[in-house]
Amino acid sequence: MNTNRYFSFSRLGLVMKRDFMENWKTNLYTFLGISLAFLLVYLLYMNDSNGSSNGFINDHAGAFASITSFLLVYFASETMKNMRTKEQRFSYLMLPATSLEKFVSRALYVTVGMFVMILLASLLAEVVRWAFMPFFDQMPDELKMCVWPDAWRNILETINPFQTKTIVMANEGITVEKSLFFEIMLVYWMAFWWHSLFILGGNYFGKYAFFKITGVIILVAILLAMGISHIDFDFGPGTFEWLDEFMRNNEDWLNENFVAGVITFIFLCFTAFNWWLSYKLFTRQQVIKPKFRLL
Numbered sequence: 001m002n003t004n005r006y007f008s009f010s011r012l013g014l015v016m017k018r019d020f021m022e023n024w025k026t027n028l029y030t031f032l033g034i035s036l037a038f039l040l041v042y043l044l045y046m047n048d049s050n051g052s053s054n055g056f057i058n059d060h061a062g063a064f065a066s067i068t069s070f071l072l073v074y075f076a077s078e079t080m081k082n083m084r085t086k087e088q089r090f091s092y093l094m095l096p097a098t099s100l101e102k103f104v105s106r107a108l109y110v111t112v113g114m115f116v117m118i119l120l121a122s123l124l125a126e127v128v129r130w131a132f133m134p135f136f137d138q139m140p141d142e143l144k145m146c147v148w149p150d151a152w153r154n155i156l157e158t159i160n161p162f163q164t165k166t167i168v169m170a171n172e173g174i175t176v177e178k179s180l181f182f183e184i185m186l187v188y189w190m191a192f193w194w195h196s197l198f199i200l201g202g203n204y205f206g207k208y209a210f211f212k213i214t215g216v217i218i219l220v221a222i223l224l225a226m227g228i229s230h231i232d233f234d235f236g237p238g239t240f241e242w243l244d245e246f247m248r249n250n251e252d253w254l255n256e257n258f259v260a261g262v263i264t265f266i267f268l269c270f271t272a273f274n275w276w277l278s279y280k281l282f283t284r285q286q287v288i289k290p291k292f293r294l295l
Contacts, residue, residue, distance in 0.1 A: 038125035060151040076198035077210040182260035189267040196274035203281040
């Protein structure tokens, strides 16, 4: 079987090159805008740090994590930005590449490509802040140094899935090291699932996808809250005795790691489903979009 009929890295590279060349000016403005946002936030935190380098480094890392999380979700909803008009859809759909190659190109563009852009923008902002520090005589010398490496060290330590924490066993009078691998992986896959929702919404809604997806999420949350508020949770005594007994009898394997692992697998499946459905929606793109479609 000739796999080049369905996917070719050379064709994928050409599609990505075309995307980059056609949108270089938009990418440049986006990069400069993100850099300016980082710079303003860094200067604000520096002013509120009270001369503490450790506090500024923590704020620096927190600002990067918060801004990056928001931007990655926003750019995920922009996955169909290059196909908003009829002319753009015609031009993109007529490219000599398969639907899979075009979809992978857009997926890489709004995930890996945007993350690299955000990373470089944060570095540029820190370099600009550091370069202008000699003009701020009243600032402590500790804040006049480039803290980007230290901030990234904090970030990597926080997201490291192989870290452990010390737990004191009060009954046995000993301390043990507990692995946080499954708990951190759960956070990872919850984040990936959340990101995949905006990838899916971007393929479905097209224009103003971020606001439409956010509106749908808020509406669903309100409806769920209203539905739960009308459920009677007044269970009788002994309702969950069987569950307590089952957990006590199987506590050797039914622990926090097992529960976190199961929930992680569920979110992994939801994430894979969102990406699969996003691809299916992408393959059904037409030059003239119908006014309404369910899928």
